[in-house]
Amino acid sequence: MTVYPIIMTQSKFTHKDSLRYPYEERGMQFGDGIYEVIRIYQGNYYLFDEHIERLFRSADAIKLTLPYDQSELRNLLLQLIKRNNMNKDGKLYLQVTRGSAPRDHIFPEGVLPNIYAYIQDQPRNLETLEHGVSAITHRDIRWENCYIKSLNLLPNVMAKQEANEKNSYEAILHRNGIVTECSSSNVYMVKDGSIYTHPATNQILHGCVRMAIERFADELGIPFVEDAFSVEDIHLADELFLSSSTSEVTPIISVDRVQIKDGKPGSITKQIQEAYEVDANIKAQQTI
Structure with a gap:
């Protein structure tokens, strides 16, 4: 499945080919992060609020503070649909990690979470x-x-x-x-x-x-x-x-x-x- 070209990272939108993360990234090194997969039908999210609310529950459970409230995140994800001109059946993958920092089991201080989301076509089976x-x-x-x-x-x-x-x-x-x-x-x-x-x-x-x-x-x-x-x-x-x-x-x-x-x-x-x-x-x- 081909990934749509525009990626949301933090609060910005960029081409997927230009996305780079440091090698010291807690999601990669510790699995220190959370995610959601949201179904899309005809370019519209299904059970959108339920997924966003669960993401925030997961964040609370691992003591991860997101830089947005739920409304701000919803707006960013709606922009992602529009910027990709996506009007088919598909799915969104959304991931948040504790961020990039020198490798240490203890949570780093003053580090922003790494956030990205992307969209793929996924016809109904x-x-x-x-x-x-x-x-x-x-x-x-x-x-x-x-x-x-x-x-x-x-x-x-x-x-x-x-x-x-x-x-x-x-x-x-x-x-x-x-x-x-x-x-x-x-x-x-x-x-x-x-x-x-x-x-x-x-x-x-x-x-x-x-x-x-x-x-x-x-x-x-x-x-x-x-x-x-x-x-x-x-x-x-x-x-x-x-x-x-x-x-x-x-x-x-x-x-x-x-x-x-x-x-x-x-x-x-x-x-x-x-x-x-x-x-x-x-x-x-x-x-x-």
């Missing part, structure tokens, strides 16, 4: 949305603060790579047999007409799409139960699906090469997908 994907199970070896959207993603990367090597789309993570989430998405089980997912604790990322799905379920009269399920429960599920900003609401039709129910996306998953599409069409327009 209609094939996976309609027909579903396969997944594997993988032990969750991440740290205890997964609710922070930090740059420390090596365990996620390793799990996702294993899934890829096994021709699967995602890795479903578990701690002692209890499912938490996936390597880059939240995961849900449908059983007897109810949606089950891990509670929003420190062990999972509180997904923006996850919050929207809870709202959709309430509007549709579908019980949304924050109660963790086990790896053993997976193969007894009526339906299984995952969610993220880039994957939207994607059915899972097999896990560890074992088919889920009849191997087709279920009716509740489809209802949530339809609610997502309606909401995306409405909410995306509100960022214009």
Whole structure:
């Protein structure tokens, strides 16, 4: 995927080819930073406020002070869309690190955070949305603060790579047999007409799409139960699906090469997908 040419760095806009960071950068050396990925539909951000609010929660959690308030950051990101003349489906990647300073575990004083954001085209993957994907199970070896959207993603990367090597789309993570989430998405089980997912604790990322799905379920009269399920429960599920900003609401039709129910996306998953599409069409327009 080609990166759009204009990059936002600090409060300025520059061509991506001219961007240079010092080698002593805390994001690179310590993973000392946070990020967000925001979905774009037809040139408009989706769940924009939710992502910005989560970025600030993550910043607070690692004691990182951003140089903008939420309104100022929103305005900068809206300018980024306009300066790139972006009017397609895509995504924004936004990263904030503690800054550039001589390498030391202790936080540097008087150093400004390094901030950048860029936009890429990303068409909707209609094939996976309609027909579903396969997944594997993988032990969750991440740290205890997964609710922070930090740059420390090596365990996620390793799990996702294993899934890829096994021709699967995602890795479903578990701690002692209890499912938490996936390597880059939240995961849900449908059983007897109810949606089950891990509670929003420190062990999972509180997904923006996850919050929207809870709202959709309430509007549709579908019980949304924050109660963790086990790896053993997976193969007894009526339906299984995952969610993220880039994957939207994607059915899972097999896990560890074992088919889920009849191997087709279920009716509740489809209802949530339809609610997502309606909401995306409405909410995306509100960022214009």
